[in-house]
Amino acid sequence: MASDQVTLLDLWASPFGMRVRLALAEKGVKYEYSEQDLVNKSALLLQMNPVHKKIPVLVHNGKPVCESLIIVQYIDEAWKDKAPLLPSDPYQRAQSRFWADFVDKKIYDLGRKIWTEKGEDQEAAKKGFIDSLKLLEGELGDKPYFGGETIGYVDIALVPFYTWFYAYETTGNFNIEAECPKMIAYCKRCLQKETVSKSLEDPKKVYDFVVMLRKKFGLE
Amino acid sequence: MAEVKLLGTWPSPFSYRVIWALKLKGIPYEYFEEDLSNKSPLLLQCNPVHKKIPVLIHGGKSICESIVILEYLEETWPQNPLMPDDPYERALARFWVKFVEEKGVAVWVKFFSSGEEKEKAMKDSLEMLKTIEEHALGKKKFFCGDKISLVDIAYGWMARWMEVIEELAGVKLFEPQKFPRLHAWMKDFKDEPMIKENLPGHDEMLVYFKNKH
Numbered sequence: 001m002a003s004d005q006v007t008l009l010d011l012w013a014s015p016f017g018m019r020v021r022l023a024l025a026e027k028g029v030k031y032e033y034s035e036q037d038l039v040n041k042s043a044l045l046l047q048m049n050p051v052h053k054k055i056p057v058l059v060h061n062g063k064p065v066c067e068s069l070i071i072v073q074y075i076d077e078a079w080k081d082k083a084p085l086l087p088s089d090p091y092q093r094a095q096s097r098f099w100a101d102f103v104d105k106k107i108y109d110l111g112r113k114i115w116t117e118k119g120e121d122q123e124a125a126k127k128g129f130i131d132s133l134k135l136l137e138g139e140l141g142d143k144p145y146f147g148g149e150t151i152g153y154v155d156i157a158l159v160p161f162y163t164w165f166y167a168y169e170t171t172g173n174f175n176i177e178a179e180c181p182k183m184i185a186y187c188k189r190c191l192q193k194e195t196v197s198k199s200l201e202d203p204k205k206v207y208d209f210v211v212m213l214r215k216k217f218g219l220e
Numbered sequence: 221m222a223e224v225k226l227l228g229t230w231p232s233p234f235s236y237r238v239i240w241a242l243k244l245k246g247i248p249y250e251y252f253e254e255d256l257s258n259k260s261p262l263l264l265q266c267n268p269v270h271k272k273i274p275v276l277i278h279g280g281k282s283i284c285e286s287i288v289i290l291e292y293l294e295e296t297w298p299q300n301p302l303m304p305d306d307p308y309e310r311a312l313a314r315f316w317v318k319f320v321e322e323k324g325v326a327v328w329v330k331f332f333s334s335g336e337e338k339e340k341a342m343k344d345s346l347e348m349l350k351t352i353e354e355h356a357l358g359k360k361k362f363f364c365g366d367k368i369s370l371v372d373i374a375y376g377w378m379a380r381w382m383e384v385i386e387e388l389a390g391v392k393l394f395e396p397q398k399f400p401r402l403h404a405w406m407k408d409f410k411d412e413p414m415i416k417e418n419l420p421g422h423d424e425m426l427v428y429f430k431n432k433h
Contacts, residue, residue, distance in 0.1 A: 051319065051351055063308055070314045077307035090295040091281055097288045102269065135269060 006031035009045055009057040011038060013209045015108070016068035017056040018160035018200055023072045025195035026151060027079045069100055072156055086153050099139055099146065100157035106132040107161050115171040115210055116219060126172050133180040140186060151193065159196060162187040166203035167210040222279030224249040227263055229256055229273050231420035231428060233377030234286040238274045240373050241290050243414040245297045287317055290370050302370045313364055316356050317374045323348040324377065331389035338389075345393055349402065357401045361408055372409055379406050379415070384425045 008024070008031050010017035024031055036045055036055050048057045048064035058065045058074070065074045076085040086093050110132060113125035136158065140146055146154035165176050165187075177184040190196045214220045226242070226249050228235030242249050254263055254273050266275045266282035276283045276292065283292050294302050304310055323344065330341035352375075356363060363371035378394075386392055396403040409415055 051355060060308075065308070065311045065315075067315055067318055070311050070318065073314065074307055074311040077310065090292055091278075091283070093295060094283045094288050094292040097291060098283070098285055101285055101288065 004029075005059075005061050007034055007059040008032070009034050009036050009042075009048060009059065010055050011036055012201060013163075013206050014055060015160035015164060018163065019068045019156050020056045020058060020071050020075070021199040022151075022156050022160065022195060023075045023085060025199050026083045026085065026156075027075055028082060029075070029079055069104065069157060072153065076153075083150075085147075085151075085156065087147075096146070096153045099136070099154045102132070103136070103154070103157045103161070107158065111161065111164055111168050114168045115214065116217070122172060126174055129168070130176070130179045133176070133183045137180055137182045137186075140182065144189060145186075151190065151196070155190060159187055159190045160200055162190075163201050163203050163206050164210075167207040170207055171210065171214070225252060225277040226250070227252050227254050227260075227266065227273050227275040227277070229254050231381075231425050232273060233381050235274045236418070236420070237286045237373050237376060238276060238289050238293075239418055240376060240415060241293045241302060241370070243418055244302065244368060244373075245293060245300050247293070247297055287321065287370075287374065290373060294370065302368070302373065304364055304369070309364065313369060313371050316352075316363060316371050319348075319351070319356075320374050324375075331385055331391055342391060342393060349394060349399055353399045353402050357405055362405065368409070368412055368415075372405075375405075376409060376415070378402070379410050380419050380422065380425070384422060384429060388426065388429050 006024070006029055008017070008020055010020070010033060012035060021033075034044075036042060038055070041053055045055070045057065046053055048059055049055075049066045052066060054066070056066075056068055056071060058071045060074075060078065065071045072085060086096055106128070110125050110129040114122060114129060117125055139154075143149075145151050146158070165184075169176055191200065211220065224242070224247060226235070226238055228238065228251060230253060239251075252260075252262075254260060256273070259271060263273065263275060264271060266277060267273075267284045270284060272284070274284075274286055274289060276289045278292075278296070283289050290302070303313060327341050327344050327348070330337055331345075333341065360366070362368055363375070382394060386394065394402070410419065
């Protein structure tokens with residue numbers, strides 16, 4: 001596929017963008033990274049994602065694919081000769097899709113509430129967040145990764161949020177490792193992989209970004 | 221072939237999605253009507269995370285979340301395919317499924333609220349209908365071409381539930397002349413034999429939703 005033209009429209013701090021970077025890294029796909037300004041959206045972004053006007057967008061030979069988990073599935077199918085991201089058995093695939101959907105429904109929304117809310121609402125979000133991580137710990141069990149011996153679809157869906165944990169902890173005044181040591185051990189294990197460490201951003205930089213956003217929204 | 225069971229409720233559009241896929245693929249199954257005010261031990265055992273329907277049980281193993289179930293059915297029973305083969309076409313199909321998941325049924329239920337919440341729900345729904353009309357259908361008969369696909373199944377609630385909810389909530393957003401493509405799609409979807417034979421009755425639904433709200 002040497003003639004493939006692959007571009008990723010993204011924002012550096014986005015965990016959704018990191019999912020795509022990780023999937024591309026696992027498959028060894030060369031691509032052009034294009035940092036987007038979400039305040040002044042580019043004509044390219046608006047053209048490639050007219051419905052949602054959001055990142056990430058993967059543009060493959062001129063054709064756009066939107067929504068991070070849909071992009072990850074597309075990457076798995078378009079570059080199917082290497083590093084399968086989803087299992088081959090339909091039941092296992094269904095389980096992977098279920099848990100990635102769970103991450104989408106719970107982790108982002110609850111995490112966002114932690115850094116944007118106060119008082120009771122923030123406490124409820126923290127509790128929900130920890131409960132969700134504990135459920136995920138249960139699903140991980142004794143496996144090194146959700147994908148088994150190798151990183152898979154659920155790992156790709158989840159581990160980018162680790163870069164936001166420090167921001168959640170600091171704004172929410174709680175300690176995730178104290179409640180969910182297995183989850184933190186798992187995330188650190190993932191980071192030992194080069195594909196993960198080069199696709200994920202520094203949590204301290206993400207925290208500075210969140211502080212900037214909080215000031216912007218009048219939360220600080 | 222291991223047996224297939226479906227835990228659902230009438231008239232949940234999410235239940236019906238699975239019923240339509242099972243019927244279109246000719247998969248025999250046993251249906252169990254759940255009482256959500258008194259959830260069965262089987263439901264709680266098979267869907268401990270969300271405790272919701274639909275749940276598909278195949279050979280004793282349970283699969284939850286309607287769209288996850290649809291993709292599972294597609295991969296396990298490839299006859300009468302409900303997804304395109306090409307990865308890009310599949311990505312587009314999944315995009316439109318996700319779109320209706322986020323903007324669809326939940327929003328319409330808000331029609332039973334009032335004031336600002338209802339106004340916002342109506343505005344959001346109109347936006348959703350416009351986007352589908354302009355971007356999703358094009359000149360195709362169904363969302364992915366000439367045959368019914370997973371996408372049509374995901375949007376299927378519009379073919380019956382939307383009119384009932386509008387009637388009960390006293391709103392009229394879906395006007396055929398404003399949304400000709402969507403209107404034509406709804407007619408074609410309802411005319412498909414497997415769908416036609418498996419739609420909840422209009423009057424029964426009116427009674428059901430009246431009692432609920």
